Amino acid sequence: MTFSFEKAHNFSAAADEHFDGLYAYAMVLSRNRTEAEDLVQETCVRAMQAIGRLRPDSNVKSWLFTILRNIWLNQLRQRRTAPTIELDGGDSTAELAVETSKDPHDQYVSKMESDQVREAIQQLSVESREVILLREYEELSYQEIASLLDCPTGTVMSRLGRARSKLRALLSDKLHVPGRRAKGAAE
């Protein structure tokens, strides 16, 4: 094998493109900013080391997410304890909201809504959180998610159905359903 600059460049571009997604996945798994940052860092380091073994037709995004998940699972096994349930007070969304001249009311409403969505997602079980993140935010296909989670596609769909049902209940007052008031989900 020879070193491929094209491969290095493609990898760096992919890591760059999926950086937010990796961080969000790490946050959803760990629910802790420090742990999430460590997970992303370790994922990138390991991905660099393994880039030579990556086939040209590989799905780089799924590959990166799989590495991150495996690292997290290994850490859990090593600790032999439940994951830390610590919600960060910090808000990185605010760091990126660089627009300062917008209507403060709109900014407040929009930020509050996003905060409520994040809080609702964090109340779900870890398997619900990750399937919501992977499908609704990262737009991975059911097959890609099944491969990543190492489970049948049907399981992914049923987990997603349960997770969405729970979210509908948690966010019922935020859902703008045309023609009638939103009601809580069955759960």
Added chain:
Amino acid sequence: MNTCDKHRADILLYLDNALTGWQLGEFQAHLSGCPDCKAQLEEEQALSSLLRSSRPLYPAPDGLRARVAAAAARHGSARTLDPDLLRKARLQIFSQHVRHLAQRAFGWKTLTVTILALVLGVVFAPAAIRRTRATAYLKTAIATHRSYLNGELPLQIRSDSPEVVTAWFAGKTPFHFQLPTSPPTLGSKPVCRLTGGRLVNYQGSSIALVTYETVSEKISLLVASSTTAVAAGGEEVRSGDLTFHHRRGGSFNVITWTNRGLTYALVSSLSGSAQHSCLVCHQDIRAQAAQGGSFL
């Protein structure tokens, strides 16, 4: 299992446009006669819309990129090279043709890690942050267009009058923009027709979605402040002082550009070369922009 239970499982597939053929027909037929399933579908659509509006769920802190690059470099050098060797490698990499020199002087295994670390070090610099922001804006533009096509983003102002739509947005976004007073034309025929607009949330801020349509296609134009949104990457087409960035995103054709403090993303399913796609609108509107319109 009753009929509703059977079709509940189809709702997610329907939302993903994954139902086709007779399954789609059967589901739609059931939906038209079942208020409960219709109500659940509407709730699922509302949930999807709410989740999309909260993207990105957790944006990565900018500082993390720098830390990752530094950690990657440390990790690579610590595992494979002593510091003197690493310094020599870096000097040689930057001063000569890297690939040939690297393969002659060192083994590929050690240098792969080193070079990758250097590549990442460059990538995760401000230019990388710029590209990430460009990608985020691109993704938002595509997701917004898809939601608009799916009926999840109803227009808040419906008008084919640029003056009316411009006036509606005034004061609602943290930036000012003005639509050109007449649509772009190809020869003497209008390329598309303005249909209206609405506000869209982007990173906690309101930005503008302006919609157009041709005989067969709907077109979205996202307008945001260039302090928030960046146009970069893709196939570049230059015209005058402007640089258009043309990319395919899924089944969509996306063109982004920045002008006068605003960043635009035009999304459609229209086919054609980058050059043609960009310049059809641009050549015609350019004259108007020079007269005061801020479309370009």
